[in-house]
Amino acid sequence: MDPSGHSILVTGGASGIGLALASRFADAGSDVLICGRRKDVLAKAQAKHSKLRTLSFDLADAAERRALVERALHEAPNLDVLVNNAGIQQRIDLTTSPDWDQIHAEIRINLEAAIHLSTLLIPHLRTRSPAAIINVTSGLAFVPLASVPVYCATKAAMHSFTLSLRYQLRETPIRVIELIPPAVDTDLGGPGLHTWGVPLEEFADVAFASLDSEDDREISHQFSAQSSRASREELDAIFARMNH
Ligand SMILES: NC(=O)c1ccc[n+]([C@@H]2O[C@H](COP(=O)([O-])OP(=O)(O)OC[C@H]3O[C@@H](n4cnc5c(N)ncnc54)[C@H](OP(=O)(O)O)[C@@H]3O)[C@@H](O)[C@H]2O)c1
Numbered sequence: 001m002d003p004s005g006h007s008i009l010v011t012g013g014a015s016g017i018g019l020a021l022a023s024r025f026a027d028a029g030s031d032v033l034i035c036g037r038r039k040d041v042l043a044k045a046q047a048k049h050s051k052l053r054t055l056s057f058d059l060a061d062a063a064e065r066r067a068l069v070e071r072a073l074h075e076a077p078n079l080d081v082l083v084n085n086a087g088i089q090q091r092i093d094l095t096t097s098p099d100w101d102q103i104h105a106e107i108r109i110n111l112e113a114a115i116h117l118s119t120l121l122i123p124h125l126r127t128r129s130p131a132a133i134i135n136v137t138s139g140l141a142f143v144p145l146a147s148v149p150v151y152c153a154t155k156a157a158m159h160s161f162t163l164s165l166r167y168q169l170r171e172t173p174i175r176v177i178e179l180i181p182p183a184v185d186t187d188l189g190g191p192g193l194h195t196w197g198v199p200l201e202e203f204a205d206v207a208f209a210s211l212d213s214e215d216d217r218e219i220s221h222q223f224s225a226q227s228s229r230a231s232r233e234e235l236d237a238i239f240a241r242m243n244h
Contacts, residue, residue: 003028003029005030007030008080008082013033013034016188018036022034028212033052033072035055055071059113061108066120082118082132084133084136087188110154110155111161118165122174132177136181138181139227141156144243176217178219180218180224181198182220184197
């Protein structure tokens with residue numbers, strides 16, 4: 001997709017991968033709204049990139065998702081791209097009766113919100129041409145890291161949903177893109193947990209260049225390029241290597 005001239009909503013756009021993509025879209029000439037919960041983090045992102053416009057909503061809550069869509073369409077009536085990027089990652093020990101509310105929050109943010117926002121915005125996006133929905137999944141959608149079991153399950157479900165979404169929208173102007181990051185050095189799951197990942201700017205440059213190309217259906221890099229294309233035998237070997 002041509003990254004210029006769009007009107008874009010990036011969820012989780014005030015930090016990490018979302019902010020790196022949002023600022024590149026804005027620099028390329030698109031109008032970008034970013035959404036997150038923490039107002040101070042949104043303000044900091046805007047201070048760094050004055051072109052970004054900020055919206056504070058909690059995507060765990062269905063009523064807030066509806067309010068976000070209403071507000072985003074009011075602020076940006078020509079909205080033509082949704083980036084479902086917001087996510088959390090929790091270590092959960094399934095042997096210790098973990099708290100359901102904690103688990104459900106991860107499902108609501110990583111999976112329910114992306115599905116809900118897509119369904120809320122499809123009627124509007126169908127009226128725009130071209131339009132796009134970009135779902136941010138993970139290399140862990142294809143082979144789980146067992147210490148973050150619900151996270152991996154939500155990403156596997158998002159990969160599946162993305163395939164069905166693309167198929168159902170095939171005769172509409174809405175292009176469906178899956179962005180599949182490997183481990184990237186962000187604060188996902190808490191500061192300091194992903195410092196061994198690919199540097200954020202490197203991944204964002206690769207992802208953005210792929211978005212701006214013909215080959216933009218599934219965008220992956222390094223580990224996620226391997227896992228998203230691996231055979232069952234290769235996935236078993238990766239699983240064993242990651243979870244020992
Ligand atoms: N970093 C990696 O290694 C990696 C690998 C594969 C996939 N990913 C995916 O990339 C996406 C971005 O993650 P990241 O690594 O850039 O981490 P990040 O910096 O923590 O970004 C996540 C963003 O989501 C927002 N968010 C979380 N819960 C929210 C909620 N209830 N409502 C609204 N916004 C919410 C956060 O803002 P607030 O907390 O202020 O709400 C934050 O800006 C995620 O979907 C993640 O799963 C990351």
